Amino acid sequence: VGDKVMVLARSGLWQEVVNVPASQTFPMPEGMSFEEAAALLVNYITAYMILFDFGNLRPNQSVLIHMAAGGVGTAAIQLCKTVENVTIFGTASASKHDSLKESGVAHPIDYRTMDYAEEVRKISPKGVDIVLDPLGGSDTSKAFNLLKPMGKLITYGVANLLTGQKKNLMAMAKTWWNQFSITALQLLHQNKAVCGYHLGYMDEEVELIRSVVAKLVNLYSQGKIKPKIDSVWPFDQVAEAMRQMQEKKNVGKVILVPEAPKEESKRAEN
16 A cells, blocks of 8 residues: 556556556556656567567667657667667658657658668668567568568557548558468468567466566666656646647657646645
8 A cells, every 4th residue: 555556457547546456556666757657568568578578689680660759669769779789770750760869760761751661671681680560451561571581570559550530441441451461381481470469468467467567677777768758648638648649749658647636736836
């Protein structure tokens, strides 16, 4: 009772009071703000397990990170930097490239004006060792073709289902039609791996998740990772917060906080 904790839950966290199993709570490390704690678990657990458990990231390898300025993207960049001499390719709109370079992306690519596969090939003709794929559809095929021999593709989302302000049925149909498909025999001939990851279906893997969180807390305490927060919004501005993401303006995590009553905040100041 009274401990400051980070919470993992599939849904239902956009409210002031929540009830979750104790196994889904993790003590916050010393010096961490509540906003950072809110930005840590989902992004960093996902990025860590994709890169290290599935991707087996090692020194001198190369990684392509899509949506590199988003939550998982920024976590993945920081985690790549904990391994020696990893070359990072990152896709994002041009306005975010300076920020990506500062964070350690060697080759930012504007996916809106360039074919990212061509750009990667110009710099690394053989391709890359690991592709993180949150896009789905035809982009998964492009990712697979960009892999070097012994390369690994980890798919963890289908962002191509969303276009513009809302779900678009045509986009959904197109993404489904273009969804990547491969047989075990084809994999054998290609010397490549395809992995699928979804943190939401790890509910019962309590020990596994706990061990990953322990490693992340350790990295945070050493100053090797730090959640990047784009902006913080009170609950009554949730529409604006969503717009910030839909218009792809965010670099890092968009955080919601319940707004404290003015009397309480004044009392706290006094």
